[in-house]
Amino acid sequence: MNEHIRDYKNLLNPAFISKLNSLELKARLVVEGFMVGLHKSPYHGFSVEFSEHRSYMQGDNLKDVDWKVFGRTEKYFIKQYEEETNLRSYIFLDTSNSMSYQSGKYISKLEYSLTLAAALSYLMIHQQDAVGLTIYAEKINKFIPPKSSRAYLQEILKSLSSAQASEKTNTAGSLNEAAEKIKRKGLVIIISDLFDEIESVLKALKHFSYKKNEVIVFQVLDPVEKTFSFGKDAIFKDLETGDELTTQPYQIQKAYREAMQVFTNRIKSECLNSNIDYNLIETSDPYDKALLRYIQKREKLY
Numbered sequence: 001m002n003e004h005i006r007d008y009k010n011l012l013n014p015a016f017i018s019k020l021n022s023l024e025l026k027a028r029l030v031v032e033g034f035m036v037g038l039h040k041s042p043y044h045g046f047s048v049e050f051s052e053h054r055s056y057m058q059g060d061n062l063k064d065v066d067w068k069v070f071g072r073t074e075k076y077f078i079k080q081y082e083e084e085t086n087l088r089s090y091i092f093l094d095t096s097n098s099m100s101y102q103s104g105k106y107i108s109k110l111e112y113s114l115t116l117a118a119a120l121s122y123l124m125i126h127q128q129d130a131v132g133l134t135i136y137a138e139k140i141n142k143f144i145p146p147k148s149s150r151a152y153l154q155e156i157l158k159s160l161s162s163a164q165a166s167e168k169t170n171t172a173g174s175l176n177e178a179a180e181k182i183k184r185k186g187l188v189i190i191i192s193d194l195f196d197e198i199e200s201v202l203k204a205l206k207h208f209s210y211k212k213n214e215v216i217v218f219q220v221l222d223p224v225e226k227t228f229s230f231g232k233d234a235i236f237k238d239l240e241t242g243d244e245l246t247t248q249p250y251q252i253q254k255a256y257r258e259a260m261q262v263f264t265n266r267i268k269s270e271c272l273n274s275n276i277d278y279n280l281i282e283t284s285d286p287y288d289k290a291l292l293r294y295i296q297k298r299e300k301l302y
Contacts, residue, residue, distance in 0.1 A: 008036035012286035017115060018107045023161045024154075027118035031126070034119070034291045087129040087298065088146050088186030090213075092178060093117050093163070096137040098195045100165035102283070103224035110165050112283040113191045113220050116290055118160050120189065123291065125153045130186075133159060136174035137167035143181060172200035179207045187297065188215045193225075194267060202270045215276040216297055218290055219267065223282050226260055227253075 010016045011033025017026050055076070064078045093113060102108035117133070124131040125148060132146035133156050142159050171192055182188075188208045194201055194217075208215045264280060271278035279293050 008033040009286070012037065012288045014107050014112055014115070014283060014285075014287065015105070017287070018111060023114065023118050024122075024157050026115050027122040027157065030115065030119040030287045031123050031291075034123070034288045037288050038292075038295075086127065087124070087301065088184055089120075089124055089129055089131045090134065090146060090178075090182060090186060090188045091117050091120060091131060092134045092136065092175060092188065092190045092192070093160075094137070094169070094171060094190075094192030094194075095135055095141070095163050095165055096167055096169040096171075096195075097165050098169055098193055099220075101222055101225070103222050106222055106224075106283045108165075109193055109220045109222060109283055110163075112281075113218075114160050114163060116218070116220075116281075116287060117191055118157055119287060119291060120294060121153060121156045121160075123294075125150055131156065134174075134178050134181075135159065135163050136170075136178070137165075138170045138174075139167075140174050140177055143178070146186065169196045171196040172204040175201075175204035176207055179204070179211060182208075182211065182213065185212045186214070187301070188213045189218070189294070190215070191218045191220060193221055194219050198263065198266060202267065205271065205276055206274050209274050209276060214297065214301060215271075216294065217267075217271055217276060217278045218281050218293075219264065219279070220281045220283065223284050226282070227257065 011029045017030060020026050020029070055078070057078075065076055066078070070076055095110060099110040099113065100108050102111075121131050121133065128148060130146035130148040133142065133144045134140060135142040142163075144156060144159060171194060175190070190205070205215065205217060268278045268280070277293065277297055279290065281290055
């Protein structure tokens with residue numbers, strides 16, 4: 001194990017990972033850091049099968065047992081072939097202009113989300129799961145149906161690497177359209193700041209549940225978007241409409257924080273009532289926070 005892996009917390013730090021150029025390298029190192037962290041944390045009991053094997057189940061053909069693994073572990077494992085798929089997952093990534101926001105020392109919401117989507121894809125495919133990707137803003141700009149081959153990972157990473165913030169937000173419309181494209185139910189993962197008309201967004205999230213999918217929502221926000229901690233007079237510009245507002249932040253900070261709390265609490269409450277996993281992620285959070293939520297959800301499904 002090399003020095004970087006021993007210092008695994010660096011690999012989960014958005015600021016550290018952002019210094020790397022290759023999205024594939026970012027994804028691999030984040031996942032490696034996550035795997036090491038799982039074994040060092042109270043969560044080490046999670047059965048993350050990061051290999052090409054699965055546990056023997058009654059009815060499996062004995063010729064598929066890997067006897068070399070049995071010799072080392074005294075446990076029965078079946079050689080798992082590329083076409084075997086445990087889970088079908090769909091990642092939906094918001095690339096609208098509001099996702100380009102970043103404050104001070106933090107990376108942008110989009111950069112954080114791209115790395116998270118890449119790491120999730122890397123982890124899923126190495127678990128023999130199928131994963132697909134939908135990139136959207138005002139409309140769906142890319143739709144890649146789920147597959148489980150490792151060669152397929154390169155297509156997903158290539159699409160993520162070329163993604164840029166553009167257009168206005170239409171999370172609700174894009175998610176509703178994408179829900180109709182899903183022909184086989186699975187795990188839906190939505191990565192977005194959810195800055196859209198709240199009632200429409202909630203209906204779109206529930207659309208996936210109605211179609212019998214399991215759903216995880218990662219609402220990605222910059223820390224300053226939660227606190228409105230600006231220290232001096234400023235001009236605020238809407239990244240999607242171009243509208244500007246000149247104000248003294250301290251005068252509206254209390255009202256802003258209350259409005260943001262109402263906004264996020266409403267989404268959280270409605271998701272809970274619809275059996276949707278809701279997670280508020282800040283761009284300062286280490287990546288294992290989101291990856292662990294995915295693993296916990298996956299454990300419940302098997």
